[in-house]
Amino acid sequence: MADERRLDVLRAIVEDYVATHEPVGSRALLERHQLGVSPATIRNDMAALEDEGYIAAPHTSAGRIPTDKGYRMFVDRLSTVKPLSGAERRAIEQFLTGAVDVDDVVQRSVKVLAQLTQQVAIVQYPSLTRSTVRHVEIVPLGGPRMLVVVITSSGRVEQRIVELAAEPDENLVADLRSRVVGATVGSRLPEASLALADILETFAANDRPVVTSIVTALTQVFSNERSDDRIAVGGTANLARFGADFDSAIRPVLEALEEQVVLLKLLGEATAGISVRIGHETGHQALSSTSVVATGYGPADDALANLGTVGPTRIDYPSTIAAVAAVSRYVGRTLNDNWSLDH
Amino acid sequence: MADERRLDVLRAIVEDYVATHEPVGSRALLERHQLGVSPATIRNDMAALEDEGYIAAPHTSAGRIPTDKGYRMFVDRLSTVKPLSGAERRAIEQFLTGAVDVDDVVQRSVKVLAQLTQQVAIVQYPSLTRSTVRHVEIVPLGGPRMLVVVITSSGRVEQRIVELAAEPDENLVADLRSRVVGATVGSRLPEASLALADILETFAANDRPVVTSIVTALTQVFSNERSDDRIAVGGTANLARFGADFDSAIRPVLEALEEQVVLLKLLGEATAGISVRIGHETGHQALSSTSVVATGYGPADDALANLGTVGPTRIDYPSTIAAVAAVSRYVGRTLNDNWSLDH
DNA sequence: GACTGGCACTTGGCATCAGAGAGTGCCAGC
DNA sequence: GCTGGCACTCTCTGATGCCAAGTGCCAGTC
Numbered sequence: 001m002a003d004e005r006r007l008d009v010l011r012a013i014v015e016d017y018v019a020t021h022e023p024v025g026s027r028a029l030l031e032r033h034q035l036g037v038s039p040a041t042i043r044n045d046m047a048a049l050e051d052e053g054y055i056a057a058p059h060t061s062a063g064r065i066p067t068d069k070g071y072r073m074f075v076d077r078l079s080t081v082k083p084l085s086g087a088e089r090r091a092i093e094q095f096l097t098g099a100v101d102v103d104d105v106v107q108r109s110v111k112v113l114a115q116l117t118q119q120v121a122i123v124q125y126p127s128l129t130r131s132t133v134r135h136v137e138i139v140p141l142g143g144p145r146m147l148v149v150v151i152t153s154s155g156r157v158e159q160r161i162v163e164l165a166a167e168p169d170e171n172l173v174a175d176l177r178s179r180v181v182g183a184t185v186g187s188r189l190p191e192a193s194l195a196l197a198d199i200l201e202t203f204a205a206n207d208r209p210v211v212t213s214i215v216t217a218l219t220q221v222f223s224n225e226r227s228d229d230r231i232a233v234g235g236t237a238n239l240a241r242f243g244a245d246f247d248s249a250i251r252p253v254l255e256a257l258e259e260q261v262v263l264l265k266l267l268g269e270a271t272a273g274i275s276v277r278i279g280h281e282t283g284h285q286a287l288s289s290t291s292v293v294a295t296g297y298g299p300a301d302d303a304l305a306n307l308g309t310v311g312p313t314r315i316d317y318p319s320t321i322a323a324v325a326a327v328s329r330y331v332g333r334t335l336n337d338n339w340s341l342d343h
Numbered sequence: 344m345a346d347e348r349r350l351d352v353l354r355a356i357v358e359d360y361v362a363t364h365e366p367v368g369s370r371a372l373l374e375r376h377q378l379g380v381s382p383a384t385i386r387n388d389m390a391a392l393e394d395e396g397y398i399a400a401p402h403t404s405a406g407r408i409p410t411d412k413g414y415r416m417f418v419d420r421l422s423t424v425k426p427l428s429g430a431e432r433r434a435i436e437q438f439l440t441g442a443v444d445v446d447d448v449v450q451r452s453v454k455v456l457a458q459l460t461q462q463v464a465i466v467q468y469p470s471l472t473r474s475t476v477r478h479v480e481i482v483p484l485g486g487p488r489m490l491v492v493v494i495t496s497s498g499r500v501e502q503r504i505v506e507l508a509a510e511p512d513e514n515l516v517a518d519l520r521s522r523v524v525g526a527t528v529g530s531r532l533p534e535a536s537l538a539l540a541d542i543l544e545t546f547a548a549n550d551r552p553v554v555t556s557i558v559t560a561l562t563q564v565f566s567n568e569r570s571d572d573r574i575a576v577g578g579t580a581n582l583a584r585f586g587a588d589f590d591s592a593i594r595p596v597l598e599a600l601e602e603q604v605v606l607l608k609l610l611g612e613a614t615a616g617i618s619v620r621i622g623h624e625t626g627h628q629a630l631s632s633t634s635v636v637a638t639g640y641g642p643a644d645d646a647l648a649n650l651g652t653v654g655p656t657r658i659d660y661p662s663t664i665a666a667v668a669a670v671s672r673y674v675g676r677t678l679n680d681n682w683s684l685d686h
Numbered sequence: 687g688a689c690t691g692g693c694a695c696t697t698g699g700c701a702t703c704a705g706a707g708a709g710t711g712c713c714a715g716c
Numbered sequence: 717g718c719t720g721g722c723a724c725t726c727t728c729t730g731a732t733g734c735c736a737a738g739t740g741c742c743a744g745t746c
Contacts, residue, residue: 135485139492147492149502155504157490159492161494161500236597236601237594255580
């Protein structure tokens with residue numbers, strides 16, 4: 001049936017354009033794909049595809065390139081995810097296994113993802129908001145200085161130094177510590193933050209100054225705005241592959257990469273499964289010729305944070321999707337096996 | 344005297360080229376600077392400067408541009424550091440004052456430095472190797488898991504989770520902790536690392552497994568290879584200013600920026616005062632048309648780590664040097680005031 | 687009715703070329 | 717030692733013409 005062949009033609013155009021980065025014409029198409037029809041027929045199909053908005057011609061007599069809509073169709077209905085090779089999988093696994101702590105895992109993932117996809121990779125640090133409190137310590141450092149340490153279920157350790165007016169009573173600190181542990185361990189951080197407020201009330205008035213200082217520090221850690229925003233970016237050198245014209249293609253991306261807020265938003269919308277946003281679908285003028293492939297990661301289905309890639313719209317979607325999925329899986333597993341305190 | 348005017352001409356060429364990014368000819372030079380002589384005289388001087396290798400002509404009939412040697416002369420003998428404006432200084436100070444911890448200081452400095460210089464900024468995290476041990480804690484997390492925490496004089500807090508074979512004896516841990524504190528606090532990290540080896544010997548044989556595990560973790564922290572390598576990079580979007588030709592000017596820099604080893608080496612050689620490396624002086628083929636301005640930072644003269652900028656050779660050296668110096672000074676002060684435990 | 691071969695037409699890219707502009711080097715004179 | 721003048725060199729720009737690639741359409745065929 002003709003309709004089906006048209007989609008075959010679209011698929012062929014996307015594949016060829018991704019491979020060559022040049023507008024693909026009817027003849028070139030036939031040389032690389034066995035479609036069993038003549039160039040004239042292909043031309044008719046192309047004209048129809050252009051009418052429907054799946055492809056476009058940069059100028060009257062050049063070949064066609066896929067539009068965002070064309071890529072969308074390709075991703076949704078015309079392609080199958082291309083599984084990674086065994087070697088690639090082993091590479092990811094080995095590379096991540098060498099990590100010494102959570103930060104290292106994030107930094108290594110960014111590298112491996114950039115390497116695999118030849119694009120810019122972005123990995124969000126495990127979110128504090130979405131993890132639970134594993135442990136709280138309040139350690140006297142001698143004198144009026146105290147160290148508060150919070151360990152989360154994602155393996156992250158956050159600490160803060162608190163300076164009190166004077167050296168506090170040892171028993172008071174121990175008491176505070178045990179009450180805080182009791183009230184917060186196991187809770188998600190935002191809830192733990194609320195629980196702290198109640199604890200404060202239970203202390204005698206003359207203990208309040210000390211308790212308030214420490215509780216404030218803990219609250220800051222629990223409701224840490226900053227940490228949730230932390231992001232690692234890698235593979236910026238791959239921007240070289242984006243296209244020849246620096247100002248229109250590369251500079252906006254570099255600028256976006258420095259804007260953490262933008263990155264977070266791009267990654268953030270990927271809640272269930274893998275999200276692919278193509279060109280204008282990113283919702284950013286500056287990124288209108290880039291695509292973002294993102295997904296969550298974390299132990300089991302509970303996403304701790306997100307990771308993904310940013311590349312030109314003309315990327316190899318099946319491979320990129322496979323790479324993002326694989327890295328996400330391995331990162332989740334690594335975090336779970338090595339730094340989760342659950343089991 | 345003629346010799347002196349020749350140097351004036353060189354200075355004028357550097358200043359003009361930095362401002363316009365175009366080869367500067369004898370006529371244009373006279374329009375912008377009052378040198379009191381005719382174009383022909385300037386041409387003679389230029390010919391002499393070219394013979395001596397300070398300037399070069401891209402092709403027979405274009406103006407001249409400074410060579411690396413020319414910039415070197417300019418920096419060493421022809422320029423005076425251009426102090427920052429009060430507004431700039433206040434901006435740095437305010438921006439850094441808002442930081443909540445050491446990591447935040449580093450990230451903010453990188454931003455402010457990139458902003459000020461309009462170049463790529465690099466800041467090394469405070470070195471562990473060069474700081475001293477302020478405090479050590481060994482905290483039981485319940486069950487066989489222990490948390491070891493090390494706080495350094497630079498305000499950094501490093502921690503590691505240790506998994507023992509079984510829950511250790513409480514007194515043993517307390518004993519170990521106090522001996523470690525006694526032996527290491529105040530020492531530089533490499534020395535502390537050595538001191539740990541001796542401690543191990545003093546424990547009874549059947550306590551050895553537990554002690555060994557914990558001491559190993561501490562040793563890892565003390566002799567942390569990874570942390571000394573940490574670096575923050577910012578302002579990559581400023582690469583847009585480097586030049587028009589992407590492949591020759593920008594890609595190599597992007598690639599170098601991803602290679603931490605290279606960055607560390609570039610920053611690392613800046614021990615005393617401010618180091619300016621121009622073009623080939625960087626010692627890297629790929630960076631032959633970029634300059635690196637770097638310096639150490641830290642409380643007083645004891646450099647904890649380095650920071651600097653990477654830009655094209657044609658930067659405004661007086662301003663860049665001033666900015667690097669100022670940021671270094673403020674970072675050192677901020678670390679000292681807020682996170683040093685010394686006073 | 688769908689496919690095919692053929693043909694006229696359009697267009698960007700490339701090489702070629704001439705002219706303009708900028709700048710130099712050198713020489714003779716002050 | 718400086719200056720004015722002049723011939724020369726080189727790049728840059730815009731115009732021109734040609735070529736290859738590709739399209740759209742039409743008439744013919746299975």
